[in-house]
Amino acid sequence: MNTPLTTPKDRGGPAQPLLLLNGLKKHFPIRGGMFGGTVATVRAVDGVSFAVRKGETLGIVGESGCGKSTTARLLMRLMDPDAGDMVFDGEAVGVNVQAGGITLKEYRRQVQMVFQDSYASLNPRLPIEDSIAFAPKVHGVSGAEARERARELLAAVGLAPTQFARRYPHELSGGQRQRVNIARALALHPRLVLLDEPVSALDKSVEAQVLNLLMDLKEKFGLTYVFISHDLNVVQYISDRVLVMYLGQVAEQGPVEAIYNRPAHPYTQALLASRPSMDPARRRTEPPLTGDPPNPINPPSGCRFRTRCPHAEAVCADRAPVAAELGGGHEAACHMAAPGSGHSKAGRLAA
Amino acid sequence: MSEVMERPAVGTTQAAPLVRMRDVHVRFVTRDRTVHAVNGVDIDLAAGEVLCILGESGSGKSVTMRALMKLLPRFAQVSGSIAVGGRDVTAMSEGELQDFRGSEVAMIFQEPMTALDPVFTIGRQIAETVQRHEGVSRSAAMARALELFELVQIPSAKRRLEAYPHELSGGLRQRAMIAVALACRPKLLLADEPTTALDATVQIQVLLLLRQLQEQLGMGVIFVTHDLGVAGEIADRVAVMYAGKVVEEGPVGALMAGPLHPYPRGLLGATVQAGMRGKRLTTIPGAPPSLETVPTGCAFAPRCAEAEPACSDAVPAPRAPVAGRMARCIHVAGG
Secondary structure, X not given: OOXXXXXXXXXXXXXXXXXXXXXXXXXXXXXXXXXXXXXXXXXXEEEEEEEEOOOOEEEEEOOOOOOHHHHHHHHOOOOOOOEEEEEEOOEEEOOOHHHOEEOHHHHHHHEEEEOOOXXXXXXXXOOHHHHHHHHHHHOOOOHHHHHHHHHHHHHHOOOOXXXXXXXXXXXXXXXXXXXHHHHHHHOOOOOEEEEEOOOOXXXXXXXXXXXXXXXXXXXXXXXXXXXXXXXXXXXXXHOOEEEEEEOOEEEEEEEHHHHHHOOOOHHHHHXXXXXXXXXXXXOOOOOOOOOOOOOOOOOOOOOOOOOOXXXXXXXXXXXXXXXXXXXXXXXXXXXXHOOOOOOOOOOOOOO | OOOOOOOOOOOOOOOOOOEEEEEEEEEEEOOOOEEEEEEEEEEEEOOOXXXXXXXXOOOOHHHHHHHHOOOXXXXXXXXXXXXXXXXXXXXXXXXXXXXXXXXXXEEEOOOHHHHOXXXXXXXXXXXXXXXXXXXXXXXXXXXXHHHHHHHOOOOOHHHHHOOOHHHOOHHHHHHHHHHHHHOOXXXXXXXXXXXXXXXXXXXXXXXXXXXXXXXXXXXXXEEEEOOXXXXXXXXXXXXXXXXXXXXXXEEHHHHHHOOOOHHHHHHHHHOOOOOOXXXXXXOOOOOOOOOOOOOOOOOOHHHOOOOXXXXXXXXXXXXOOOOOOXXXXXXXXXX
């Protein structure tokens, strides 16, 4: 088998979302007790639906335990969801080709991932050139060709191949290693790149270099990004649309301007207000939220944010809010955003 | 505020600052290599002042702080003078250090889970510190622990004293560690990136708590961080470190509005802020130098856009263009 690896063709046209997730769930049982029975369940991802459009950067933000990394692993199919389905450019993921699906091997060729820990995600015993060439070889590219491609990619991410190709991961700095990880993710000509906190472990001056590189590569190779981060400023900088997660569910999603200028969900508002101000003259005196995010083992009934929400009312405990459309693809899962929900402030946000 | 935490007001207009470090060098010498982590740091801290040491990984910020408490491993060679409250830290014996740590100076760390002992309840750990330094009874120490928990705003304090560290959330653990640090009313609190591992909504709570406690108790605080935003939220003064040297120092407002040295200027440009969307980020090319040799010129020169041959000739002397500000750059005016 010697298929030349090229960027797979766009099948569904520009209007077809590149990746569509519907009702994705992943629960982890906690076993314990004398007979190892299930004593509790971590609802890491609990009914998440969203679309990744072609050519966009979708930012996913949230605090620890909100399920953003589990979502990334589900997207990459490093774990199987308990429920829900995934459609990649019109083809169901993990379904055989005869039934109109895309196999996992082919899916994973088109979707690649960059992890936060740049050192742990590289094989310490392989020179970086071989790490980059590994996956293309698995997919049937000849060794010489794969190595040539690896050197091209090293140059594309700003590492001179003559100087760096034969080095081992421990001989590189954190920023350089993250560049290698990015090069490796691009080696299979993917269409979608999942970036799970790719700059969180880097120093600020290096972070800016990597962010600039990601912007350049996106343009050069026509990529689509899913960018997961807890850094709201970085997400605002790089994303076209933003998804805010809280305790395994989507709290709010929409275009970046809408989310940052007109946040509708009280959690998004608090999250944005928690950013340290860069101006010492305008220091905050009151924290926007008190307490820590609750444990996803026993999430609160109804709206999961109600235990920390300043606007919580009886209806919030009774019913889980459904996503209310606020125009232009901006949605918030809050009773206040949905007219007629029974919340005393309902409907004020709707246009 | 509880009575127990009341402290005699800091002796007004003391001549000696709370912290005075002069020409401090730290070298780590092992068989394979020598790392010059800190290369001549001068730091002054007045009582009741908050100083942020800002720097990237490897800049020597944490090493400087550990030197202040004499917490460095044996193979570290420390030179220069370090005085806290007029006492020479470098000359202290092991016994004197044990009294000094905890009662005069206390430290909080980035990761409370590793800083707290997992096999004792939080209450026990606080009470132990109080008993050790103040020689009070166990029950009096536990009463103090409860007050401290209320001071750091831990809800249902009484129940949480009985908790083990793993039973608390990240934010509560960090508050508990602050309570341990404050147990003996230190005059100086050292904080090593205490909010870096916390979520955004929790980070701001802990920062505001620290600021409030610092004002209430009149402590001097040295706060190490790599995050300009955190410095902006808590500092009175900021010292920016690069390659083991303070390259710029000044009041937080002035420094963040207009840094003098090219390194903090680059750092400010490289920090993603709200409203920068669509603009290309300015970066600092290259990476910090390895510190296996002592820099002979300006350590930042290889990455600096304004570097000229004179930059590599000698280490730039500190210059003060305005009172209270200092930068080590030959392009800065003033002597």
